[in-house]
Amino acid sequence: MLARELLREQNERVQELLETRGTPSELATNWLTLDRNRRDLLAEIEALRRRRNEASKEIGQLKKAGEDAGAPIAAMAEIKSSIAKIESSVSQADADLRELELQLPNLPHESVPRGADATANRLERTIGEPPVFDFEPKAHWDLGPELGILDFERGAKIAGARFTAYFGLGAQLERALINFMLDLHTAEHGYREVLPPFIVNSNSLVGTAQLPKFGEDLFKLEGTDYYLIPTAEVPVTNVHREEILDEAVFPVRYVACTPCFRAEAGSYGKDVRGLIRQHQFNKVELVQLSLPDSSYEALEELTGHAEEVLKQLELPYRVVCLSTGDMGFGAAKTYDLEVWLPGQNAYREISSCSNYEAFQARRASIRYRPSEGGKPRFAHTLNGSALAVGRTLVAILENYQQEDGSVVVPEALRSYMRGVESITVET
């Protein structure tokens, strides 16, 4: 959510910034109308409530003194009915305002390139060289089944399209990656490991802004208020929902590995082959709560933590700053890490690191009390994948493949693979 003071006092600027994200401009002006209406109704009802409070106090005193309170009680009937009438208008006005506010995306940071879509994204840096092969490199959807470590057909049989079963060293490689990443972030980068619920309620999803707008991307458990998490960002950011933290605890850094479940309704036809787009995948997620003054430093740092995984795995990648039109709904600034995939001859997203500023904190009411005292203030929230595990496995298969169809295990992972140096066809 955006700050009301901002919408009120700088409505035109907000409008202009929302337009860079493709949000219809009238939303900000509509907000002004709803806000005005709500405040007018509030003034009205609060005046009536005041009269009611005064009158009932008087009645109380009369009764205590043993005097007749019939007249003021009779007079109260009118106030009561007025209050009842306006009350419903007030709650309607509240609901209307909130509904609109939940539809408004975050404002982009000034450093974000303006543009309608991904073509306006800004390349920040490219790290590592794509490997040169003296044979035609294969895509992972050929390599995996040939090695017997990925089984797309059986995944589809067991569950359906976009589900995959891993076997043998494939399953081990996934597990090795998870442990490698968690160890790196906990031991080297100062994150505290969290194992959260993989199911959350709708309040949590509103807090991190997946709801109300993006419900169709989620798996909902029938007949309940439960949803499978689309990312660990949801449960982990909501750890501190409706809390007031001490300033001294900042920065709060959490890392969690969870499966992620995405319904991705309407995405069919895109990335139909292989592991890239699945209904279920593992992801190691970094989440930070930051003080407002340092959240952009924190974003650089967090992005660096995600990059470190790619560096240690010696995978070539590049960093892209998403444009205003390509960013996610709640983000103020996002860096995508894109890893090189020889089988597809392209860089593909493997991580997305964002600063939400106070957007999620306002929805989820995540606040801190400044150490110099004063009113609680909203924290800034950040998160980033470090990394999407399935896609990392894809990158390893494709970048480390050999002419004979085997795959070399990156040095950094060997201790996590009980010394296995190469994945070959299992007998």
Added chain:
RNA sequence: GGAGGGGUGGCAGAGUGGUCGAAUGCACUGGUCUUGAAAACCAGCGUCGGUUCACGCCGACCGCGGGUUCGAAUCCCGCCCCCUCCGCCA
């Protein structure tokens, strides 16, 4: 799933229809005292919203949502969560 108990300010914990936004203690902040600290004493100390240039004033909030009443933390109904016991289960 069944039976019982309970959700009150940062924490603990009073309060069962009328100056209760809420006693008291702890914690915290400022002050007095002290060479300094501790102790003691004094004072302050919830959140959100509206309004005001400001001091302030007003409204709402005692798990959440309804209801009864002139008036609800307190009574009634529904829901959520926690604890104890039983059942079941990994």
